[in-house]
Amino acid sequence: MTRKQASSTRRLSGVLHSKSNSSPLLSITLVLLGVFLLIIYACGGGSGIFGGKKDVVSRVEGDFSCTFEVLSAIPVLKNAYGGNMKNVLHIGPETCSVVSKFLREVETEAWGVEPCDIEDADRNCKALVQKGIVRVADIKFPLPYRAKSFTHVIVSDTLDYLSPKYLNKTLPELVRVSADGIIIFTGYPGQRKAKVAQLSKFGRPAKMRTSAWWKQFVTEISLEENEPAIKKFEQAASKASYKPTCQIFHLNSYH
Template sequence: MSRRQVGSTRRFVDTGSFPFAGSLHSKSRSSPLLSIGLILVGAALLICLAYGGSGIFGGNKIAVSKVEGDFLCTSEVQRAIPLLKKAYGDSMRKVLHVGPDTCSVVSTLLQEEETEAWGVEPYDIEDADASCKGLVRKGLVRVADIKFPLPYRPKSFSLVVVSDALDYLSPKYLNKTLPDLARVSSEGIVVFTGFPGRQRAKVAELSKFGRPAKMRSSSWWIRFFLQMSLEENESAGKKFEQAASKKSYEPNCQIFHLKSYH
């Protein structure tokens, strides 16, 4: 989206449709340096407008819009961060997010005071932006197949948040992945998963994920959690609901609060 905007700015200048292009051209013989300078200033102003938003060149706005369009529950995590802080308090000290486009979640969490954040991206990030690749270079984000044990020691993180990832796993792999998420958490796990019949994977995503998402009911998940000996974190769940009520927050995904293994 941003690249198209930059391209259109260049076309305005090249074709003469830019309002001041004619006058600049007429003065180019007498003062070529002045003309070039004015063109650069005008182009810079248009680029700033095109990229307007929070942060340099509106980078945050672009990241959020991408998340909302592709990964609904990952977007939901970002919306829910203030509520998670109310529900978990000190447990938000060291957070691991697991799911596609985790760079956007990690970037948001790192802006929170007294919060350290890491991410696991289950899929390829060749198309990731420079900011995301920077998080990978720093070791804050890892690309890892969550069908296999995560490269972290037990209880490495106080809270583990997972979104848009478990829906693509069959029960065969869920039986291994979910206990592993519990293994690396010390104080809780929060699972964001799609509602049955409300969210479906786009055709373009099927080849990326290897299989269509399977949206399961809350009763299915509750039975599965019990089979994995994962207990509901009732205290955190109630605090989350209270905070959500005050904010008139209505989630677009199912949210489950679970206790870690002890």
Template sequence: MSRRPVNPSRRIADNGSAPFANSLHQKSRSSPLLSVGLVVVGALLLIGYSYSHSGGFGGNIEAVSKMEGDYSCTSEVQRAIPMLSKAYGDSMHKVLHVGPDTCSVISKLLKEEDTEAWGVEPYDLEDPDSTCKSLVRKGIVRVADIKFSLPYRAKSFSLVIVSDALDYLSPRYLNKTLPDLARMAVDGLVIFAGYPGQQRAKGAELSKFGRPAKLRSSSWWIRYFVQTGLEENETAIKKFEQAAAKRSYKPSCQVFHLSAYR
């Protein structure tokens, strides 16, 4: 892909063959589409080159996300399910996911063996498909404002996973929401958050999220966890990293593993 297209006129000059050059010149005059064809071929080569450096057609999801300037930690949760299963084992039997597009996460979790899953969509559902409508109708997925206490009892779930939700909360509401999520977990809380500098909500999405994402550093989150009385789950972190290394998995979001309140 890095080779330059050959210039026919330069090759002719190098050969020093005047009769052949005249013949080609006559053909080019009689075939005006030749120059157009060369332009088209060059354009196709440029397009192919750009795709090869962005992960290819339908290739690397992370690369495509970076091109579009939009990062989804909810889609990252779906990619991370095998690693989460290795890290939490039996704790994956009863899971609550909180975040946008939770229907897709729940649908994938329910395909896992011996896994029960529920979801909370913190924003209005937009054009839900038949599967999502069915999950809502059955009460497996519900739409709720996470700035207020969710209608679940304490220790209702083995594991609580949250993505694309806390980044959009101001500290005022974060102080209420994070402890509320932690109280519902028996074995732990997993948070998928964006890296500082990543674009998250485009202009059209700001009305949905209500505010632009506040992407915080890992050191900010760790200090905040300590202030909230939450501790990192070192055992889960180690198992998750080992499983990720075996699968060559590199998350495009920050992943925090927290122990539940005792």
């Protein structure tokens, strides 16, 4: 072997040896990079294993909805109110989702009032409307139901858009059609801002009010909080490790 060939062989051997030493480090770096990208993907609401977090992330960033909170709270509500929650009226955007979930519950009947246009609704929702289970109506006007038509009325993401002038009429109307109570799901102050789509549906931005404001308003219009229901709901929520992200008020029906 010539001197030149020997020199070339040593250089090649050195390069291969260097690559062999750096291989474990390169593998570790690639693994860490993959884990980092997976975390970013999951936090961004990607599909797959972490896809279930997508709704939570989007709602926290501004697309938050107390109607989604109702869906999560249904098992707790059923435990708190027991077998009395048999005939439910839900009022609020996306009511078809809430009604559909209640209808899947054993011995539970449900109806809904959608205060927004449903042109973009899916076939299931339009079918509920055609059957008369869900109605599209402006809740600033009297509801087309007789007094005590439902055991319970649940309202979400709707009262936040009403001024006290209309609340004075709407809230007693919701209580009128309930026999055993009304449950209000409302946002916390500073929790979100209304998007353009919401403004076009309701005509005004949502006004998030404090718990103290709601309690004073309820007292002023001669309504009472349902203390036994509040305690049972808190107990059921604690047992289920359920922590609401919306304010929830339980009111008595008229007797």
